Structures are given as structure tokens and as C-alpha cells.
Amino acid sequence: MPLPPIDHADATPDVRAVYDDIMATRNVPDVNNFWKMLAHHPATLARTWDSLKEVMAxxxxxxxxxxxxxxxxxxxxxxxxxxxxxxxxxxxxxxxxxxxxxxxxxxxxxxxxxxxxxxxxxxxxxxxx
Amino acid sequence: MPLPPIDHADATPDVRAVYDDIMATRNVPDVNNFWKMLAHHPATLARTWDSLKEVMAxxxxxxxxxxxxxxxxxxxxxxxxxxxxxxxxxxxxxxxxxxxxxxxxxxxxxxxxxxxxxxxxxxxxxxxx
Amino acid sequence: MPLPPIDHADATPDVRAVYDDIMATRNVPDVNNFWKMLAHHPATLARTWDSLKEVMAxxxxxxxxxxxxxxxxxxxxxxxxxxxxxxxxxxxxxxxxxxxxxxxxxxxxxxxxxxxxxxxxxxxxxxxx
Amino acid sequence: MPLPPIDHADATPDVRAVYDDIMATRNVPDVNNFWKMLAHHPATLARTWDSLKEVMAxxxxxxxxxxxxxxxxxxxxxxxxxxxxxxxxxxxxxxxxxxxxxxxxxxxxxxxxxxxxxxxxxxxxxxxx
Amino acid sequence: MPLPPIDHADATPDVRAVYDDIMATRNVPDVNNFWKMLAHHPATLARTWDSLKEVMAxxxxxxxxxxxxxxxxxxxxxxxxxxxxxxxxxxxxxxxxxxxxxxxxxxxxxxxxxxxxxxxxxxxxxxxx
Amino acid sequence: MPLPPIDHADATPDVRAVYDDIMATRNVPDVNNFWKMLAHHPATLARTWDSLKEVMAxxxxxxxxxxxxxxxxxxxxxxxxxxxxxxxxxxxxxxxxxxxxxxxxxxxxxxxxxxxxxxxxxxxxxxxx
Known part of the structure; x- marks a missing residue:
């Protein structure tokens, strides 16, 4: 009953842009389920990624x-x-x-x-x- | 109404021995209130100090x-x-x-x-x- | 090893009365496992249901x-x-x-x-x- | 800025009835600030006291x-x-x-x-x- | 011993810009101590304000x-x-x-x-x- | 991906000594996974067992x-x-x-x-x- 993860192929362009930045920054071939769940609320996805990228650098x-x-x-x-x-x-x-x-x-x-x-x-x- | 801190001068010899080891290890002239409160249960005082000394080394x-x-x-x-x-x-x-x-x-x-x-x-x- | 849920059919009359009230109030055909576990302590079951019914109304x-x-x-x-x-x-x-x-x-x-x-x-x- | 405690003298009859039951049950001359704050929501006061009285007995x-x-x-x-x-x-x-x-x-x-x-x-x- | 709050008059221009945006957005004459403490780490101040402004809108x-x-x-x-x-x-x-x-x-x-x-x-x- | 539990047979002598004391003290034929995981850091295993044995006595x-x-x-x-x-x-x-x-x-x-x-x-x- 929880929401399903949203894969790259099914993502909207704005979500996909965040995924691409995560993959490029971390040099990984896919993003974790964490991001695929946040994608249900694109503003949270973008904000959380921006924050984490800044804080963990x-x-x-x-x-x-x-x-x-x-x-x-x-x-x-x-x-x-x-x-x-x-x-x-x-x-x-x-x-x-x-x-x-x-x-x-x-x-x-x-x-x-x-x-x-x-x-x-x-x-x-x-x-x- | 909480218990009062137990100062070095009022402590039993076993408590005082822990205080002395804390002061020597940390090179400080007195122990914090934390230790002066644990002194109400000398076994907890001794065990906690032994553990912290080991873990924080x-x-x-x-x-x-x-x-x-x-x-x-x-x-x-x-x-x-x-x-x-x-x-x-x-x-x-x-x-x-x-x-x-x-x-x-x-x-x-x-x-x-x-x-x-x-x-x-x-x-x-x-x-x- | 945890206790098993108590189904309606196996419940004592006082537990069953609470189940019946939950089902009637919420218009559902059965109660959740939460209630079937609280049933192990009927006083907790009754008190928790009374409280939740009041608070969530x-x-x-x-x-x-x-x-x-x-x-x-x-x-x-x-x-x-x-x-x-x-x-x-x-x-x-x-x-x-x-x-x-x-x-x-x-x-x-x-x-x-x-x-x-x-x-x-x-x-x-x-x-x- | 927090709400002020409600004393017995200023309480409504339903709140006063709960206070009286607390004082009688515990054999104390006044109720604690906890109850005097819950009194701002009489339903919470009554329910919490009933629950605590039952659970702590x-x-x-x-x-x-x-x-x-x-x-x-x-x-x-x-x-x-x-x-x-x-x-x-x-x-x-x-x-x-x-x-x-x-x-x-x-x-x-x-x-x-x-x-x-x-x-x-x-x-x-x-x-x- | 905790750090002191940083008032508007003592703040650097980047911190002051955040304070100004908070005061304008909330229509208040000064910012809370919360912001005056975050100002010790301007990146946290700016990021937290941007996030809160977005999330609480x-x-x-x-x-x-x-x-x-x-x-x-x-x-x-x-x-x-x-x-x-x-x-x-x-x-x-x-x-x-x-x-x-x-x-x-x-x-x-x-x-x-x-x-x-x-x-x-x-x-x-x-x-x- | 988490570390595997360390069984008695695979344990170092110092770990095994702690296991043996747990089994003897509690009169059980084997130790729980908790201890088999702590064994990855023998100092934590020994200290935690000593502490628990003292505290729970x-x-x-x-x-x-x-x-x-x-x-x-x-x-x-x-x-x-x-x-x-x-x-x-x-x-x-x-x-x-x-x-x-x-x-x-x-x-x-x-x-x-x-x-x-x-x-x-x-x-x-x-x-x-």
C-alpha cells in the first residue's frame, strides 16, 4: 500500500534532472530508493538533494x-x-x-x-x- | 528536591578514588556535576567512568x-x-x-x-x- | 514468540463488545491487528478505544x-x-x-x-x- | 506566554470535580501544575485522570x-x-x-x-x- | 559559554540579507534568536531559511x-x-x-x-x- | 551487507571467553545474535557484558x-x-x-x-x- 518508487524511465523531466545530478555527483549508475520515493513530491526531492549535496560536501x-x-x-x-x-x-x-x-x-x-x-x-x- | 552533588570532601573513599582518577586523567582541578551526581550510586560512578575512559580514549x-x-x-x-x-x-x-x-x-x-x-x-x- | 492476535470468534464477550463498537463506529467488517493485540489486556483495549474514539472525533x-x-x-x-x-x-x-x-x-x-x-x-x- | 495554571478557585465545576477526585484519591491538599494546565481542555483533563487512575492503581x-x-x-x-x-x-x-x-x-x-x-x-x- | 546571538547591527552583509528577507516575509521588526544563532554558520542560516520559507508557505x-x-x-x-x-x-x-x-x-x-x-x-x- | 554474526567456533579466544561466561552465567547453550554481533568489536563485547552482568544482577x-x-x-x-x-x-x-x-x-x-x-x-x- 505504500507508494511505489519512481524509476528514471517513469520520472518527469524535473525529477529526472535531479536523478541525473545525483548520479553524476556520486558517480553511480542509479539512484537509491530514497530518492525514488521523494520523487512523489518533486519540491521535496529537489530541496533535499540540494541541501544534502551542500551539507555533505x-x-x-x-x-x-x-x-x-x-x-x-x-x-x-x-x-x-x-x-x-x-x-x-x-x-x-x-x-x-x-x-x-x-x-x-x-x-x-x-x-x-x-x-x-x-x-x-x-x-x-x-x-x- | 533532586539529590545534591557530592563534593570531593564529602565523598566516601571509593568515590574519591574515582574522582581522583578523573582529575588526573583529564588534568582538571575538580570533577563535573555529572560525576558528583553519579556518586549517589558508587557502582554506577565507577562503571560509567571506566567505560567512558575506555570508549573516549x-x-x-x-x-x-x-x-x-x-x-x-x-x-x-x-x-x-x-x-x-x-x-x-x-x-x-x-x-x-x-x-x-x-x-x-x-x-x-x-x-x-x-x-x-x-x-x-x-x-x-x-x-x- | 509474540502473542497471537485474538480474532472476534475467539474473544471474550467484553472484548467482542469493543470490537463490535469499533466496527460499527468505523463501518468496517473487522478490526485491525492493533485491537486484536490489545485484547490480551481487555482494560487497555477498552480504555484505548474509548480514548481514541473521543480524541479523533x-x-x-x-x-x-x-x-x-x-x-x-x-x-x-x-x-x-x-x-x-x-x-x-x-x-x-x-x-x-x-x-x-x-x-x-x-x-x-x-x-x-x-x-x-x-x-x-x-x-x-x-x-x- | 504559555497559558497560566488554573487554580481550584478559578475552575469551572467540571474541572473542580476532577481536582476534588485527584485530591481525595491521593490524599493531597492541592493538585499539581500538570492538572492545572490540562484544565485548559477539560475533556483532556477528565480523560487523562481517569486513565492514570486506572493504569497506576x-x-x-x-x-x-x-x-x-x-x-x-x-x-x-x-x-x-x-x-x-x-x-x-x-x-x-x-x-x-x-x-x-x-x-x-x-x-x-x-x-x-x-x-x-x-x-x-x-x-x-x-x-x- | 554558548555562542551569543548575532544582532542585525553586527551581522555580515550575507547574514543581514537573510535577516532582511525574514523580516520582510513575516512582516516583523526583528528576527528570533533562532536565526541569530544560525548566523554563526551563514550557509546553514541561508539554507534553513530558504527551506522553511518554501515548506511553510x-x-x-x-x-x-x-x-x-x-x-x-x-x-x-x-x-x-x-x-x-x-x-x-x-x-x-x-x-x-x-x-x-x-x-x-x-x-x-x-x-x-x-x-x-x-x-x-x-x-x-x-x-x- | 550487514556484518555476519560470529559463532563460537569462529571466535577468537578473548571473544570465546566472553561467550563462555555468558553461557555459564545464564545457563544457556549458546549466546544470542546480539553478542555475536558485538564480537566484531571485542572491547565493546567485553565491556557491555561486564556492565550488563553487573547492572542486571x-x-x-x-x-x-x-x-x-x-x-x-x-x-x-x-x-x-x-x-x-x-x-x-x-x-x-x-x-x-x-x-x-x-x-x-x-x-x-x-x-x-x-x-x-x-x-x-x-x-x-x-x-x-
Missing amino acids: PGALDPLVKEMIFVAVSVTNGCQYCIRSHEAAARKAGMTDAQFGELLAVVGMANETNRLVHGYQVELDERLK | PGALDPLVKEMIFVAVSVTNGCQYCIRSHEAAARKAGMTDAQFGELLAVVGMANETNRLVHGYQVELDERLK | PGALDPLVKEMIFVAVSVTNGCQYCIRSHEAAARKAGMTDAQFGELLAVVGMANETNRLVHGYQVELDERLK | PGALDPLVKEMIFVAVSVTNGCQYCIRSHEAAARKAGMTDAQFGELLAVVGMANETNRLVHGYQVELDERLK | PGALDPLVKEMIFVAVSVTNGCQYCIRSHEAAARKAGMTDAQFGELLAVVGMANETNRLVHGYQVELDERLK | PGALDPLVKEMIFVAVSVTNGCQYCIRSHEAAARKAGMTDAQFGELLAVVGMANETNRLVHGYQVELDERLK
């Missing part, structure tokens, strides 16, 4: 670090699709098994200590104000 | 990247104390304003696209299975 | 808006079953593809800006206090 | 366990007001400092391992299916 | 409905600043007390039933697949 | 209460694997259907009232400060 942080941050958020939110696609992107950008293991260890501890802070109702230290 | 990822991942999780969970203390730790480890800006931009986009994936009920691509 | 907000709000929460929480069943209810109440697209766009942006607010630790403006 | 689980479960959820969601009011209720029901410490330790570990499960994308074991 | 959904969806997400995530600023925006767009009450009632029930679905591990009905 | 709270708290958190976070494995552990520790029903009822109500508190922006009562 190399800058003060390199692409590997950005992909690991993306994984950290997706794991915290429990978004399976996002975890898998961005783990894949991080590995493509050079993430090793050891780095993935440390990434998840930090994500786990942060989720734990976030709750210890809430639970004990820790007040801000003077020096953090 | 330099390894396959450097401490700055680890602190930024910690911030990413804390921002996603909305834990103010955690954001502030780990933003401070990340800055101490060298994070620039530009890096902080890019970190938050990625965290924002990840939280957005996580929900677009949920909302459109995106199926895993074959290549991600 | 037309009032100051019309049923379509209420279903879209329900979808917004379910997408934020990543509850697949809830997204699908309330997307279906929203479409039955008249939601178009364009409205669904805009709904998800707002949900995505809200999840993003919620985290930008946390990340930058934005203080309340005077006029909002 | 002694049953297969005793009130202390129920309050601790309430705290566990509130800590996970980071709801400060809820944590404080239900920690207070749990202490009134007999919760000791040691029990509170263990409660938070479990909540912390559960939040951590939930993310390790997501991050490693752990498949259900056959025996759990 | 009247379309298939009217601005009031969009603001209520924004509030629903912000309440679910517990973002106080976001709740207050978008509740204000919703009221400006015409939201009545009764509508606000029903909005929160739906948000509450959705958050409850989302967890009942998770807890009972409800399987998708055939008709929802 | 009988203490001021009995194991059944601890497992129910674990379920409450996992339901709130929507972690299916965690719900199922800890529901199983809770049942093994004696949880009845009636207790499970009440547990989920409390979890549902807590998630609802957490959002009513956020939505109405309830201020802390004097007596809770």
Missing part, C-alpha cells in the same frame, strides 16, 4: 567524519534504512571495521550518559554556563 | 571525532547538559566554529532525512540487503 | 487534520505500523498526494530545526517568555 | 514498580517535570536511594544496548521469532 | 495546519523553544484554545499508541501491506 | 523488575530486537500476561503524559523544586 569536516555523524544520528533514531545506506557511504569513504566499532561504542555510551544526566537531573556546572 | 578514531559524535547524539536526544559539556570537550580537542557549524548541519539533515525515510516507508535497495 | 479540528497530526507523530517516532494505518485513515478522510507530500516536508523540517535549536542552545526570546 | 504490579516504570520512560524521553514528579511519587511509595540508583543504571544500559542493536543491525534469533 | 495545506504539525513534532521531541515559537505562530495563524487542546490530545494519544504497537509487536494487517 | 531491585524496566525503555525507543529478547527474559523471570499488560499500559500512559507536559509547558511546582 567536503569542508571543515571531511566526508568520512560527516558520514559517521550521520550514522550516529540514524542509530540513535533507529532508522534502519538510514543506518545501512550511510554505513555503506562511510565504508566507501574509508571507514574501517575498527572505526565503525568505536563509532558505535561512542553512540552507545552517549545514549547511556544522556539518560543518566536526565535521571539524576544534573545541574549545569558554573564553568559551563 | 584515542584509538581508530581521534578524540575530536569522538567528542563530535557525542555531541551529535546529545543534540538528537536534546540533552542540554550533555551538549554543553561535550561541546566544551570538543572545543578543547580543537573543534573550530566552522567544524561545529558543519557538525550541526549534518545532525540537522540526518534528523530530517531519517523522518523522510520513515514517512515514505522506503524499502531497502537490493544492493543494501 | 470531529471537533475544533476536522478528522483529516487529526489523522495528519497522528502521522506526524508516528513518523517522528518511527512507528511503521502506525504510519501505515494512519496514512490509510488520512487518505480515507481525503488526504491527497500533494497534502501527504507537504505533511512529510513539514515533519522533516521540524525534526531538523528542533535539533538546530538544541545544538545552538537557543535562548527563549523575550517576547516568547 | 495496584494490580498485577504494585504502585512502586509502576512509578519506577514511569520514571524509566520519562528519563528516556528527557521530560524533566515528569521525572521529578514521578521520582517523588516513587519515593512516597517506598523507593530507596539504592533502588533509584539501580533503576537509572538499568535505564542507562537499556538506552545504550538499544543503540548497539540498531547500529549492528542485529537479526532476530530463531528462538525469538 | 501556503500550498495544499494551509499555514495553520502546517504550524500545528510543526508543534506536534516539537512536542514529541520535547523542544521547548520550538514548541513556544510555533505555538505562537499557530495562534497568529488563527489557532484557538480549543484547537490547541485537541492538537495536544492527538499528540498525546499518538505517542501512547505508538508504544502500544511497539510493545505488543503488532504485525501489519494484510490490507495495509 | 539481583540487588535492591529484583531481576523481574529490572527486565520490565528494560522492556519499558526498549518499547519507548522502538527497538524490536530488544523488546523481544527482554520480554523473553522477563517471562523467564516470572512475568505473567497480566503483568506484561500493566507494564505496557504504564509505558503508554507515560509516553502520553510526557508529551502533554511538553505541550502545555508545565512549570515545576514549588514542592518539586
Whole structure:
């Protein structure tokens, strides 16, 4: 019952232009289902791609670090699709098994200590104000 | 009505030993309120410190990247104390304003696209299975 | 290993009475698995149905808006079953593809800006206090 | 700018009736701000009180366990007001400092391992299916 | 210790241009602290404003409905600043007390039933697949 | 594409030692997939097992209460694997259907009232400060 993905062949010209830019930018032969679903709302497709392209580009942080941050958020939110696609992107950008293991260890501890802070109702230290 | 922080002077010897190790490891003159609250349950204090010391130590990822991942999780969970203390730790480890800006931009986009994936009920691509 | 859904034919009279009211109220030939699972705790079944019937009834907000709000929460929480069943209810109440697209766009942006607010630790403006 | 709490003296008779039932049931001289805010929507006030009274009553689980479960959820969601009011209720029901410490330790570990499960994308074991 | 808000007078020309567009579009004499914090990363400021302006504009959904969806997400995530600023925006767009009450009632029930679905591990009905 | 679980036969000696301790402590013939996935990062495996063993041991709270708290958190976070494995552990520790029903009822109500508190922006009562 969910909407079907929209393939390149069935897409309108504006959607196809976004797909083409994704494929060219990432040097891949097709776009992921994520984009094929956003295509149901072309304005969201175009805006999301423009934003992601800008945000994930190399800058003060390199692409590997950005992909690991993306994984950290997706794991915290429990978004399976996002975890898998961005783990894949991080590995493509050079993430090793050891780095993935440390990434998840930090994500786990942060989720734990976030709750210890809430639970004990820790007040801000003077020096953090 | 929440429990009060337990200062070094009022701590039991086992708690004090953890405080001393935190101060020595981090080269700081006192421990944060976080630790002074965990001290109400000494087993949690000792275990959490042992775990954090291990997880946040330099390894396959450097401490700055680890602190930024910690911030990413804390921002996603909305834990103010955690954001502030780990933003401070990340800055101490060298994070620039530009890096902080890019970190938050990625965290924002990840939280957005996580929900677009949920909302459109995106199926895993074959290549991600 | 999870509990099995309880069908109408196997239900106790009090559970059956709730099922009958759901089917009559919604003019459907059977109840969803959601209700067939709650039936394992009849007090929860009855209370949840009474509450939902009251809360989702037309009032100051019309049923379509209420279903879209329900979808917004379910997408934020990543509850697949809830997204699908309330997307279906929203479409039955008249939601178009364009409205669904805009709904998800707002949900995505809200999840993003919620985290930008946390990340930058934005203080309340005077006029909002 | 948020709505003001509605005190007993200023409440409509239907709201006052709910307040009176809360005070009688809990044997307290006044109701909390939570109820004084819900009073802005009397249907929500009445329904929420009826539901909470039913759900938190002694049953297969005793009130202390129920309050601790309430705290566990509130800590996970980071709801400060809820944590404080239900920690207070749990202490009134007999919760000791040691029990509170263990409660938070479990909540912390559960939040951590939930993310390790997501991050490693752990498949259900056959025996759990 | 958090970064200070950047006022119009202290902003760079590109930041000032965004502020001016926000003030003109919304017909307000100044921008909120939210924008004054994003100004620390001008690319995020410009992108977020462009996105919000597009997403929140009247379309298939009217601005009031969009603001209520924004509030629903912000309440679910517990973002106080976001709740207050978008509740204000919703009221400006015409939201009545009764509508606000029903909005929160739906948000509450959705958050409850989302967890009942998770807890009972409800399987998708055939008709929802 | 996710990593495969690591069976006992294929595990390194340090991983095997953890598996053996889990099997001995819990008196089970094999470890769950959770542990077989953590084994990809032996430090995380060892630390997580040590922590869980300590935290879930009988203490001021009995194991059944601890497992129910674990379920409450996992339901709130929507972690299916965690719900199922800890529901199983809770049942093994004696949880009845009636207790499970009440547990989920409390979890549902807590998630609802957490959002009513956020939505109405309830201020802390004097007596809770």
C-alpha cells in the first residue's frame, strides 16, 4: 500500500534532472530508493538533494567524519534504512571495521550518559554556563 | 528536591578514588556535576567512568571525532547538559566554529532525512540487503 | 514468540463488545491487528478505544487534520505500523498526494530545526517568555 | 506566554470535580501544575485522570514498580517535570536511594544496548521469532 | 559559554540579507534568536531559511495546519523553544484554545499508541501491506 | 551487507571467553545474535557484558523488575530486537500476561503524559523544586 518508487524511465523531466545530478555527483549508475520515493513530491526531492549535496560536501569536516555523524544520528533514531545506506557511504569513504566499532561504542555510551544526566537531573556546572 | 552533588570532601573513599582518577586523567582541578551526581550510586560512578575512559580514549578514531559524535547524539536526544559539556570537550580537542557549524548541519539533515525515510516507508535497495 | 492476535470468534464477550463498537463506529467488517493485540489486556483495549474514539472525533479540528497530526507523530517516532494505518485513515478522510507530500516536508523540517535549536542552545526570546 | 495554571478557585465545576477526585484519591491538599494546565481542555483533563487512575492503581504490579516504570520512560524521553514528579511519587511509595540508583543504571544500559542493536543491525534469533 | 546571538547591527552583509528577507516575509521588526544563532554558520542560516520559507508557505495545506504539525513534532521531541515559537505562530495563524487542546490530545494519544504497537509487536494487517 | 554474526567456533579466544561466561552465567547453550554481533568489536563485547552482568544482577531491585524496566525503555525507543529478547527474559523471570499488560499500559500512559507536559509547558511546582 505504500507508494511505489519512481524509476528514471517513469520520472518527469524535473525529477529526472535531479536523478541525473545525483548520479553524476556520486558517480553511480542509479539512484537509491530514497530518492525514488521523494520523487512523489518533486519540491521535496529537489530541496533535499540540494541541501544534502551542500551539507555533505567536503569542508571543515571531511566526508568520512560527516558520514559517521550521520550514522550516529540514524542509530540513535533507529532508522534502519538510514543506518545501512550511510554505513555503506562511510565504508566507501574509508571507514574501517575498527572505526565503525568505536563509532558505535561512542553512540552507545552517549545514549547511556544522556539518560543518566536526565535521571539524576544534573545541574549545569558554573564553568559551563 | 533532586539529590545534591557530592563534593570531593564529602565523598566516601571509593568515590574519591574515582574522582581522583578523573582529575588526573583529564588534568582538571575538580570533577563535573555529572560525576558528583553519579556518586549517589558508587557502582554506577565507577562503571560509567571506566567505560567512558575506555570508549573516549584515542584509538581508530581521534578524540575530536569522538567528542563530535557525542555531541551529535546529545543534540538528537536534546540533552542540554550533555551538549554543553561535550561541546566544551570538543572545543578543547580543537573543534573550530566552522567544524561545529558543519557538525550541526549534518545532525540537522540526518534528523530530517531519517523522518523522510520513515514517512515514505522506503524499502531497502537490493544492493543494501 | 509474540502473542497471537485474538480474532472476534475467539474473544471474550467484553472484548467482542469493543470490537463490535469499533466496527460499527468505523463501518468496517473487522478490526485491525492493533485491537486484536490489545485484547490480551481487555482494560487497555477498552480504555484505548474509548480514548481514541473521543480524541479523533470531529471537533475544533476536522478528522483529516487529526489523522495528519497522528502521522506526524508516528513518523517522528518511527512507528511503521502506525504510519501505515494512519496514512490509510488520512487518505480515507481525503488526504491527497500533494497534502501527504507537504505533511512529510513539514515533519522533516521540524525534526531538523528542533535539533538546530538544541545544538545552538537557543535562548527563549523575550517576547516568547 | 504559555497559558497560566488554573487554580481550584478559578475552575469551572467540571474541572473542580476532577481536582476534588485527584485530591481525595491521593490524599493531597492541592493538585499539581500538570492538572492545572490540562484544565485548559477539560475533556483532556477528565480523560487523562481517569486513565492514570486506572493504569497506576495496584494490580498485577504494585504502585512502586509502576512509578519506577514511569520514571524509566520519562528519563528516556528527557521530560524533566515528569521525572521529578514521578521520582517523588516513587519515593512516597517506598523507593530507596539504592533502588533509584539501580533503576537509572538499568535505564542507562537499556538506552545504550538499544543503540548497539540498531547500529549492528542485529537479526532476530530463531528462538525469538 | 554558548555562542551569543548575532544582532542585525553586527551581522555580515550575507547574514543581514537573510535577516532582511525574514523580516520582510513575516512582516516583523526583528528576527528570533533562532536565526541569530544560525548566523554563526551563514550557509546553514541561508539554507534553513530558504527551506522553511518554501515548506511553510501556503500550498495544499494551509499555514495553520502546517504550524500545528510543526508543534506536534516539537512536542514529541520535547523542544521547548520550538514548541513556544510555533505555538505562537499557530495562534497568529488563527489557532484557538480549543484547537490547541485537541492538537495536544492527538499528540498525546499518538505517542501512547505508538508504544502500544511497539510493545505488543503488532504485525501489519494484510490490507495495509 | 550487514556484518555476519560470529559463532563460537569462529571466535577468537578473548571473544570465546566472553561467550563462555555468558553461557555459564545464564545457563544457556549458546549466546544470542546480539553478542555475536558485538564480537566484531571485542572491547565493546567485553565491556557491555561486564556492565550488563553487573547492572542486571539481583540487588535492591529484583531481576523481574529490572527486565520490565528494560522492556519499558526498549518499547519507548522502538527497538524490536530488544523488546523481544527482554520480554523473553522477563517471562523467564516470572512475568505473567497480566503483568506484561500493566507494564505496557504504564509505558503508554507515560509516553502520553510526557508529551502533554511538553505541550502545555508545565512549570515545576514549588514542592518539586
